[in-house]
Amino acid sequence: MRYYESLYIVNPNYENDRLDEVMKMVADKLGEYKFSIINHRSWGKKRLAYSIEKHKYGSFILLHFETESVGNLNRFERFMVLQKQILRNQTICLDTKPEMKTEEKQVNESTVNEEKESTTKRTKDVTEDVTEDVTEDVTEDVTEDVTEDVTEQTEEVRE
Numbered sequence: 001m002r003y004y005e006s007l008y009i010v011n012p013n014y015e016n017d018r019l020d021e022v023m024k025m026v027a028d029k030l031g032e033y034k035f036s037i038i039n040h041r042s043w044g045k046k047r048l049a050y051s052i053e054k055h056k057y058g059s060f061i062l063l064h065f066e067t068e069s070v071g072n073l074n075r076f077e078r079f080m081v082l083q084k085q086i087l088r089n090q091t092i093c094l095d096t097k098p099e100m101k102t103e104e105k106q107v108n109e110s111t112v113n114e115e116k117e118s119t120t121k122r123t124k125d126v127t128e129d130v131t132e133d134v135t136e137d138v139t140e141d142v143t144e145d146v147t148e149d150v151t152e153q154t155e156e157v158r159e
Helices: 016-032 073-082 109-158
Strands: 002-010 036-052 055-067 086-094
Touching: 002 016, 002 036, 002 073, 016 036, 016 055, 016 073, 055 086, 073 086
Parallel strands: none
Antiparallel strands: 002 055, 002 086, 036 055
């Protein structure tokens, strides 16, 4: 069994529905060529290193697939090049089978605890900063008021 990774860049102006259509079209063509899809997911919109057809950004899609025969690989490459929606593509051969990725994030307890500690620390820092600022402002205001009162009382006593 041979394993391949194909990264292709789709027109960045496509909305999610149209992007899904392009991904489905590629998946259907893979099925037609008797390739088996392992992963097929969108990486999102990213800035390109150079402009391609006057686009500064592109929607990157990563595809992992496997096949027993490489006879249709050239036909698949040609299909990708001829698609107007696909700005660029590159397919490489992998040494090992890629891990199957799921869209759901797996959360473990250590990650949750680290996030809680981080949030608590940030909250504590913000609270200390705000408390210092408010304390300084209140102290200045009270000091000014007391100074004015004492000055007024002193003048009244002198009179």
